[in-house]
Amino acid sequence: METTAEHILDAVERLVCIEGTRKLTIDAVAAEAGMSKGGVLYNFRSKQELLLGVIRRVVTEVRERTYALSDKLTEQGVACPILRASFQIYKEYREKTAPKALFALAAQEPELVAEFQDMSTEFGRAISSEISDPVLGHMCLLIIDGLYYRQALDIEHCSAGEIDELIDRVLEISSQNSRHAVLNAEAGN
Amino acid sequence: METTAEHILDAVERLVCIEGTRKLTIDAVAAEAGMSKGGVLYNFRSKQELLLGVIRRVVTEVRERTYALSDKLTEQGVACPILRASFQIYKEYREKTAPKALFALAAQEPELVAEFQDMSTEFGRAISSEISDPVLGHMCLLIIDGLYYRQALDIEHCSAGEIDELIDRVLEISSQNSRHAVLNAEAGN
DNA sequence: CCTCTAAAACCGACTGGACGGTACAAAAAC
DNA sequence: GTTTTTGTACCGTCCAGTCGGTTTTAGAGG
Numbered sequence: 001m002e003t004t005a006e007h008i009l010d011a012v013e014r015l016v017c018i019e020g021t022r023k024l025t026i027d028a029v030a031a032e033a034g035m036s037k038g039g040v041l042y043n044f045r046s047k048q049e050l051l052l053g054v055i056r057r058v059v060t061e062v063r064e065r066t067y068a069l070s071d072k073l074t075e076q077g078v079a080c081p082i083l084r085a086s087f088q089i090y091k092e093y094r095e096k097t098a099p100k101a102l103f104a105l106a107a108q109e110p111e112l113v114a115e116f117q118d119m120s121t122e123f124g125r126a127i128s129s130e131i132s133d134p135v136l137g138h139m140c141l142l143i144i145d146g147l148y149y150r151q152a153l154d155i156e157h158c159s160a161g162e163i164d165e166l167i168d169r170v171l172e173i174s175s176q177n178s179r180h181a182v183l184n185a186e187a188g189n
Numbered sequence: 190m191e192t193t194a195e196h197i198l199d200a201v202e203r204l205v206c207i208e209g210t211r212k213l214t215i216d217a218v219a220a221e222a223g224m225s226k227g228g229v230l231y232n233f234r235s236k237q238e239l240l241l242g243v244i245r246r247v248v249t250e251v252r253e254r255t256y257a258l259s260d261k262l263t264e265q266g267v268a269c270p271i272l273r274a275s276f277q278i279y280k281e282y283r284e285k286t287a288p289k290a291l292f293a294l295a296a297q298e299p300e301l302v303a304e305f306q307d308m309s310t311e312f313g314r315a316i317s318s319e320i321s322d323p324v325l326g327h328m329c330l331l332i333i334d335g336l337y338y339r340q341a342l343d344i345e346h347c348s349a350g351e352i353d354e355l356i357d358r359v360l361e362i363s364s365q366n367s368r369h370a371v372l373n374a375e376a377g378n
Numbered sequence: 379c380c381t382c383t384a385a386a387a388c389c390g391a392c393t394g395g396a397c398g399g400t401a402c403a404a405a406a407a408c
Numbered sequence: 409g410t411t412t413t414t415g416t417a418c419c420g421t422c423c424a425g426t427c428g429g430t431t432t433t434a435g436a437g438g
Contacts, residue, residue, distance in 0.1 A: 109211050
């Protein structure tokens with residue numbers, strides 16, 4: 001059963017995606033959530049707290065799910081587990097409101113961006129570290145960022161099929177250049 | 190000599206980059222521009238008009254410069270002129286406030302995003318069309334978007350040198366797969 | 379099962395300040 | 409002297425946050 005707080009956060013995400021951040025008032029959130037302003041402010045002490053709530057929820061969710069999946073892939077001995085996990089998580093959020101809302105809200109002020117800059121740099125380093133060619137690592141990273149970027153700005157989404165194909169190709173290239181593959185190659189010498 | 194309107198737009202960009210959109214009031218803009226509220230509102234009829242002004246300026250500037258450069262490269266017979274031009278323009282805007290301000294403002298409401306969605310899809314199609322492999326075309330596109338994304342969100346910028354290296358690599362691969370190259374190869378058969 | 383009580387959750391009128399926009403005066407430019 | 413541009417005081421609206429009140433829930437006692 002979804003908590004009230006989560007129900008409110010959902011409402012915020014929906015509103016932001018449809019109308020942007022300028023019309024995002026507590027009254028509007030309350031109406032969208034089907035409750036009163038008092039109710040919203042009972043669950044979140046201030047508007048700032050509410051916005052932080054939206055961002056933190058997405059960030060922790062993405063973080064946890066990505067690492068969980070990555071761990072599973074590592075156990076299976078697959079190359080580039082974090083890169084694979086990142087792509088997978090992206091696909092799961094592809095039709096959802098969370099990424100767009102995250103971006104729109106973060107743009108409002110530095111304190112909010114800070115909430116997920118860390119995660120981005122963290123994933124960035126992790127992905128780079130599993131690919132031996134640093135340039136290739138960077139490319140993978142930027143491709144993922146690009147995907148989120150286009151989703152956030154509603155720019156011509158390519159079809160799910162095309163994305164799958166693209167991901168496959170990237171993974172194929174990356175796996176050949178993974179640290180793991182390199183070690184194997186060296187062992188073969 | 191810079192016009193007053195442009196001077197004001199500069200002030201908006203600066204403010205947005207430092208404090209985000211939430212504290213972006215006409216009073217603040219006036220102070221930053223070193224003039225009074227009346228002066229700002231004389232040049233831009235409303236706040237909305239002001240925000241549109243910022244976005245339109247960047248969009249038209251990027252559009253014109255990209256096409257101009259692309260045309261020049263086409264004359265020189267270089268492969269993938271638009272892709273090259275896009276990278277070049279990105280590099281020129283790399284330390285500037287414009288891209289970040291653009292995204293932050295656009296996130297505020299749909300009407301503002303619309304101002305540059307067209308340009309993005311347009312460039313997207315153009316780049317895709319000059320690369321024979323559609324997946325590769327998409328990848329190039331996403332890499333550029335990713336670069337802007339990271340700049341907009343102040344996420345760990347890789348060094349200029351690293352970016353040059355990355356761009357070179359992408360161009361190398363793309364040029365081999367350009368329509369031009371394909372035609373040459375077919376002619377050789 | 380019902381009653382009472384207290385806490386938790388929620389409601390909505392109200393307030394105080396901020397902010398967009400207006401009106402008009404003042405100054406500058408031409 | 410006329411037009412363009414800028415300054416300033418002001419108005420009306422909007423909106424975050426408060427606060428007293430109401431409903432709902434949970435539990436204890438009978």
